[in-house]
Amino acid sequence: MAKKLEDAKKEQDLASMQRKELKTELADNYAHLPRKPRNRRRIITFGVLGIIALLAGIIGWLVLLPSSSQQSVAGVAIGTEAPNFTLQIYGGSDIGTSVNLSALRGHPVILNFWSESCIPCLQEVPYLERFYSQYGAQHQFALLGINQADPSDDIAKFGANFHVTYPLLFDKGGIINAKYVVIAIPTTYFIDSRGIVRSVFVQPLTPRTMQQGFSSVGMSMSKIYLSR
Numbered sequence: 416m417a418k419k420l421e422d423a424k425k426e427q428d429l430a431s432m433q434r435k436e437l438k439t440e441l442a443d444n445y446a447h448l449p450r451k452p453r454n455r456r457r458i459i460t461f462g463v464l465g466i467i468a469l470l471a472g473i474i475g476w477l478v479l480l481p482s483s484s485q486q487s488v489a490g491v492a493i494g495t496e497a498p499n500f501t502l503q504i505y506g507g508s509d510i511g512t513s514v515n516l517s518a519l520r521g522h523p524v525i526l527n528f529w530s531e532s533c534i535p536c537l538q539e540v541p542y543l544e545r546f547y548s549q550y551g552a553q554h555q556f557a558l559l560g561i562n563q564a565d566p567s568d569d570i571a572k573f574g575a576n577f578h579v580t581y582p583l584l585f586d587k588g589g590i591i592n593a594k595y596v597v598i599a600i601p602t603t604y605f606i607d608s609r610g611i612v613r614s615v616f617v618q619p620l621t622p623r624t625m626q627q628g629f630s631s632v633g634m635s636m637s638k639i640y641l642s643r
Contacts, residue, residue: 490596
């Protein structure tokens with residue numbers, strides 16, 4: 416009986432020792448396994464957000480690229496006749512008189528749709544004035560600023576404050592804006608000497624787009640260097 420009890424105890428001790436050895440072996444194997452990042456979900460989230468930010472940056476860069484001068488993004492198609500109009504001058508030169516677009520045939524015409532409340536327009540006006548005073552005053556082309564959003568009385572004050580010398584017209588009721596389907600400002604049309612639309616830019620003008628516009632109406636600006 417005593418021998419049986421002793422044998423049973425030896426078996427229990429042996430089993431206990433084997434369990435300890437197994438635990439030690441498992442712990443050792445676990446320690447050598449490749450560790451997975453604890454913040455794996457966070458890393459994945461940041462990765463996705465980074466990709467989204469990169470795509471947004473690329474899209475924004477593409478949106479800001481100058482639009483082609485050979486493709487109309489406004490309402491009057493390139494290659495078609497510009498709608499005629501007669502508007503009164505409220506600011507700039509020849510205040511109180513009227514301008515008829517058809518009467519300007521024989522010279523290229525720039526139509527610049529603007530508003531006093533449009534920040535890009537305000538940045539563009541001094542650039543246009545500097546350009547016009549240097550070249551337009553020599554009757555190489557005509558430049559007309561068309562406003563329909565501001566009170567007509569404010570146009571004269573605006574022209575005086577910005578020392579504008581080209582005609583600033585008032586489009587009462589937005590009739591001309593509707594004819595040219597102006598959906599955003601500033602919008603600028605380049606019309607050739609025969610009254611045909613050749614370029615449209617729905618963005619602030621730059622030396623590059625100005626050069627593209629004038630080239631489209633048959634004027635060479637290669638020797639003109641402008642800075643805003």
